[in-house]
Amino acid sequence: MTEHPLGVQAVRGSGRRSKAGRLLSRFKRDRALYLLALPGIVFFLIFKYVPMWGIIIAFQDYSPFQGIAGSEWVGLRHFAALFSNPDFSLLFRNTLAISLLNLLLFFPFPILIAICLNELRSAAFMRVIQTVIYLPHFLSWVIIAGLTLVLFAKGNGLVNELLVRMGLSKADFLTNPDGFWLMVTLQAIWKEAGWGTIVFLAAMAGIDPKLYEAARIDGAGRLRQIRHITLPAIRTVIIVLLILRLGDIMEVGFEQIFLMYNGAVSEVAEVFDTYVYRVGIERGEFSYSTAVGVFKSVVGLALVLLANKLAKRMGGEGVF
The missing domain is CATH 1.10.3720.10 (MetI-like)
Structure with missing residues (x-):
């Protein structure tokens, strides 16, 4: 006997909703702790994660006038120059x-x-x-x-x-x-x-x-x-x-x-x-x-x- 695909999707959907409900209830319960951690999270997002976008220029011949989008891609040339x-x-x-x-x-x-x-x-x-x-x-x-x-x-x-x-x-x-x-x-x-x-x-x-x-x-x-x-x-x-x-x-x-x-x-x-x-x-x-x-x-x-x-x-x- 095979299960109907719609039944499987319904079970998966209910599982997702129950998981989301648990996360929401946990967030409501510990909202004071999350609020206390918010400044630290914002700090790391702004000063640690967002600047990681700049890693791209390690693989470019970056020019401040052309910007990241307009600079030429050079691959691993700068890494080869470093190791040599x-x-x-x-x-x-x-x-x-x-x-x-x-x-x-x-x-x-x-x-x-x-x-x-x-x-x-x-x-x-x-x-x-x-x-x-x-x-x-x-x-x-x-x-x-x-x-x-x-x-x-x-x-x-x-x-x-x-x-x-x-x-x-x-x-x-x-x-x-x-x-x-x-x-x-x-x-x-x-x-x-x-x-x-x-x-x-x-x-x-x-x-x-x-x-x-x-x-x-x-x-x-x-x-x-x-x-x-x-x-x-x-x-x-x-x-x-x-x-x-x-x-x-x-x-x-x-x-x-x-x-x-x-x-x-x-x-x-x-x-x-x-x-x-x-x-x-x-x-x-x-x-x-x-x-x-x-x-x-x-x-x-x-x-x-x-x-x-x-x-x-x-x-x-x-x-x-």
């Missing part, structure tokens, strides 16, 4: 090295600070410490670079003056290529590590205090409580933030690197972000610089997908 450019290996090395240093040194730092703050018993003292370590986040990179210059300048920098008074010779902090990667990493740690503790402290706030009480009754010390209670409780948050950080591995922060850049450290300071500025803004090669940006985005997307898959395969929860 002698500077590509240098840019890739510098960007990857700074990103890996940030990943190895900067990423664990907010976790360590959050654990230390979570162990404080005085709420007032904890708030004072939080205020102090949050403050650098609100300083611009221009101020951070200025402070670095005042402290570490070879001529009359405060640190070098102290070294001379201690009978030591002056050190070349700002124009030493060997220490540039570490310096920008330490700058990022000082500026953003305190602010990065917010997410981890929020995750720790959800841990049941009874778990710590039971652990103390069983004779577990502070370190064992951290190892067996605190870290497992924030494991999911750590994995999610690590996956998102891998997506930005080609982003090292234009403003910071640009402000710390000088001729003596150009071989280790030139990264994709500064290269895009010099090629795209100073020389007006818009299509080529867009191709560089697309390459960075593709690498970041591939790393996010790979890290998310590995996290799920290892029994964790991925981003999606």
